[in-house]
Each structure stands twice: as structure tokens, then as C-alpha cells.
Amino acid sequence: MWTNCKLRPSGEGSATDQTGPRVRCRLRGAQVRVLGEACPANRITARRACDTTAHGGAKHAPLTAGRLHAVVECDAVNTACVDPVATAGVGHVQYWYRHCLLQRGLYDALRRARFDTRIEQPPAAVRARTAINSGALATMSAGEQVPPDNVSILDEHGRVVKEVLGPYPEGAQPTVSCVATGGRPIPRLYWRLNGAPPLEGALEQQRLLPEGGVAASLRLPRLSRALLLAVVSCQAVSSPHVPPVAASAAVHLLLEPLTVRLLDENRPLSAGRQYELRCETAGSRPAATVTWWKDGEQLPHDRELTNADGNVTTSVAQVTPALEDAGRQLCCHAANARVQGGAVSDCWTLHVRYSPVVSLELGSNINGSAIREGVDVYFECNVRADPWIHKVIWRHNGRLLHNNVSAGTLLSNQTLVLQAVTRNSSGLYTCVASNSEGDTESNAFNLDVKFAPECRPGQQLVWGAARREVLQVPCEVEARPPARLFRWAFNSSAAASETRPLDAGVTAAAPGRSVLQYQPMGERDYGTLLCWGRNELGAQAVPCVFHIVPAGRPDAPHSCEVSGRGATTLRVTCARGSDGGLPQQFTLELADAERRLVANVTSRGRPDFLLEGLQPGARYTALVYSSNGKGRSQGSAAR
Structure with a gap:
């Protein structure tokens, strides 16, 4: 390239050139290097005042005033080449450049370098470091300086x-x-x-x-x-x-998240109650993804809040702990999906408080299917609770039990003892445990106390019958388990010491109940029927006794009087007659002066009647009679 260009004072050099300063240039090497890019010089020719070649050892010819044209042709493919086009003058040098263009796969660029030795005074001289590889300093006119586009x-x-x-x-x-x-x-x-x-x-x-x-x-x-x-x-x-x-x-x-923490404090939680938990993570870009986990099981979360710069993310989850969650790990996990690894977690060990979990069991050495009257029984109330219980109560068929030593009921912490149980001890037993979280009642245990058959109270024990009348006499017994086998016998009132079994006419209507079909034929057939039931514990010790008596219609009540009068009330009392051998009841019929029935009152115990709501001053007629299974008696008028 052209290097070591110098301006010589006017008058120096060749005698043929006295018009201005001279420029001397040296062509270095066989390559032209322009702006840091290498371009092989196939031909470099100087015309007019300068004749040089592309050899480093070429003779330097002085450049006279006038114009020097340099033609550089670059044949290298894929090479960027930039030639300077320069004008040199006294006191300043101007540089500019153009680009070689790639056309049809080879560079064919024609650039010209012009050195003008005419003396000109620049309007404003500045010094600027150019991008020419030689690093030479040149002076450029300020009016020709342009900022980048x-x-x-x-x-x-x-x-x-x-x-x-x-x-x-x-x-x-x-x-x-x-x-x-x-x-x-x-x-x-x-x-x-x-x-x-x-x-x-x-x-x-x-x-x-x-x-x-x-x-x-x-x-x-x-x-x-x-x-x-x-x-x-x-x-x-x-x-x-x-x-x-x-x-x-x-x-x-x-960036992966730096921190994650569960906000607030790890306080005890109540089972079944919903809590809003918050987890905050910071340092992730973009914002971290927050997930909630409970012992490896992912939980849903309610919402996420991220601050304006995306650095802090707060996740909110609604958590309803259960009893089974006590001791489990609740974790908040923060991760950046665009960063491998680097996830962070914060975990709590859940402390769950819950109302008591209660179960009731019969004592371990007691066979619940073989409890009979007279044995001792105890129950155990098993409790699991957090916090621990402060009270246990016991109930029998819904009624509260109290400690009663004389009755054989003993309460001790979580144990109930029943001494010498009876059939009345049968029924449903529960225990109720209480703590600060609530009260819990246990499962109900049905205590089944077994006993031998006994005659059920309240049955009809006297049966009146005419001769040849057929009776259906039921016998009902109480037993646990129910009696299914029955035995009947007859004891005549005429021969009290004679008892004969009755096999014919016996039917078992249902467990615990037997019916005997009986027909008295003569006087000796009136007497006492005996009935025994039997279950797996044995036969009934004392039989049920039914009396068979001659029967007819009852006698009419007598001596009926009005014993009390009022403006609207009337009381009538009578003496009863014979019942005819059967249970009887008494009836009063009240009629007005036109013989219209005003009241009909029945009394099962005795002939004593109170009439109310009567018309003041009205006249009434009262008729009293009795009745049994055989019919109705004659009526008696009240006086």
C-alpha cells in the first residue's frame, strides 16, 4: 500500500517540479492492506508523475504537482476490500472511502486515489485518528465531519x-x-x-x-x-x-429462587376447620412457580400474587386439616421452570388438634353373648385426642349414669363397672369424652342380659266360660332369649291336688307366647290353667296361672244416686253387682226430656261418673248398666 507519504517544501526535489510541495509514497510489499482487510494487488500502476511497481524494492519516484491515479483491481473471492480516496494538501489531508462490491463471485472494483498538492488553508483544522491500518494521523475539515447514522x-x-x-x-x-x-x-x-x-x-x-x-x-x-x-x-x-x-x-x-418460606408461625390447627396459608418466595426471574405438597401429595392452591418487579411471589392455599394429617409434612415448593434444578422448599410438621375419637368396648375377658343376670360386667372407653380430654361421662339408654355403689354402678376414669346385672341393666351404653375441641359420643354397645322365662305382668288371669264354651287362653312370658317351648297343665278346683298335663290344643303363636284352646265340659273342668315357658337358660320357675270360672252376664249396678250437683255439672255414683265371673265395665247413658241421648260415659274401675257441660235448669234421665264378655246387664236409673 501507499505508506510514508510526506510533503516536501516547494522548490525541493526535481527541477522540473517547482510549482508546489512534493509527495513521496512507497508501495510496501505485493499486498495492499486497506482498513485492516487484505487484498492481493494484481496490478498497481501509477501514471503521470509517478512510475512504480508492486515490488517492495521498487525505486521511489517523486510525485509532482498535478494528479496521481492509482488503479487497484482485486480478484480474490469473498474478500472485503476498501480503497481510500484521498486528497492531500498543504496543512491538511482529506480521506474518504468507498466499498468494493461483490458481483458475480469476484471483486471488480475500480477505485482511485487522488493526491492534490494544491495549497489550501482549511477553515478549521482538526486532528482525527483514522481507521487506516497504518494508524497515521491526518487533519480533516470540521465542516466535513458527520456523526454515525x-x-x-x-x-x-x-x-x-x-x-x-x-x-x-x-x-x-x-x-x-x-x-x-x-x-x-x-x-x-x-x-x-x-x-x-x-x-x-x-x-x-x-x-x-x-x-x-x-x-x-x-x-x-x-x-x-x-x-x-x-x-x-x-x-x-x-x-x-x-x-x-x-x-x-x-x-x-x-434466576432460580433464592428463598421460600411459609408465612406466620406453625401453630396448632383444628381438624375440619379451613385455614388460609401463605407462602412467599423471592429471587426468581421470571416469577417462580409455587406448589403445595402434603407428604408427597400435591394440593390445590387458591391464588398467587406477584409484586411489580416480579421478584417476590406469594401463594395462598386453603387448607382443611384432618385428624390423619397430624405429624405429616406440609411443604411449599418454589421453582423456576426455565432453570434446571435450584428448587427450594419450606416445610411444616402439622400439629393437628381434634375432638376426641372414642370407641366403647366390653371388658376383654367377658363374653358379650353369654351375660346372664347376677354376673359383673365392665366397659372400657377408649379415647384418642389432642389436646387430652378433661371429662368422660356415661349414658344408659340416653340417661346419664352416676357413681352409685349401693346400686352396683361404679365409674372410674374411662371404665364403667356394673355389679350383679339384672334384666333392667340391658340396653344401649355410650361414653362421651370432652376436650377443648369438642365433645364426642362413642358407638353404642347393646348389653343383652339373658334370663329364664317369667310370666309377663298385665295379662288377663280370670276367664269366665259357660259349659262347652271354647276359650282361647294366651300365655305370654318374658325371657332373653325369648321362650320357644311351652308346657300347659290343669288343676281342678274340685280336686285341688290333681294336676294333669294338657297337650292337645296348644299352639305357639310367636316367640314368648303360647295359646291354649280350652273347653270346660262340666263342673270339674273349672279350675286353674298353668303355663311354663323355656329358653336356653332353662324352664320357667314359677308358672303363669289362669283361672277358669263359670261365667254369665253381670248383675246391674244398684243404689245409684246423684251425689253432686252444679250449674252445669252432675255426679252419679252406684254400687256394683256381680261381675258374672268375668271382668266388667260400667256405662252411663244420659238423655234429655225429649229422650235424646246427650252423653255416653264408660268407667272400667267402678260405677262413678262426672258429667260436665250440661245446660243449666234442664232435666235429664241417667241410666247405668254393666257389661262383660258374656253380655250386658239391666239398667239402673239414678235418683
């Missing part, structure tokens, strides 16, 4: 960055580029990080681009949280006399 920052994939660079994982060390187009002289590029001075080493990577412009690369320092949102800027400076043009972008990082 555009400056862009490109990521490692060559994409233009708009405000955001990245995001990059923590620890990455990406390389970014800065490209500036336009500007005269060729701009120099300066990198800055968070406004700090130009980053060392950036200028050595500056290069010209084939399509025009200048570029510089920067390998960012290893990225850490300290560089989150750091501003990387590139400034293109053509001259101190024109404003610089800059581009900037903020470094965005992919």
Missing part, C-alpha cells in the same frame, strides 16, 4: 436487541456485538457497563463490515445476580466535534 447492539445470534439483552442463565458469558453505520471519519466504538468507562479490550475487536459500517464485539463478564438489569451501552464517536450516537440494553437473567 445508527448504532445497534446485536446478541450472540446476530439479532438486533431492543432494550432487553437475554435472558441468560446465571453463570453464562455471552458475546454481544455493536454495529455502527455512517459517520465521517469512521467512528470508533466504546463499550460501557452501567456507565463505567470503556471496557478494556473492546477497541481491539473493532472491525469494518463488508456491507458497510464498523463493528465491535464484547464478551460480557460471567453473569451473576449482581449484573441483573445491568445496562450495556455502545457509543459510536466519529469526532469530538460531532455528537456521539449510542445504543443500550439491560441484561436480563434467568
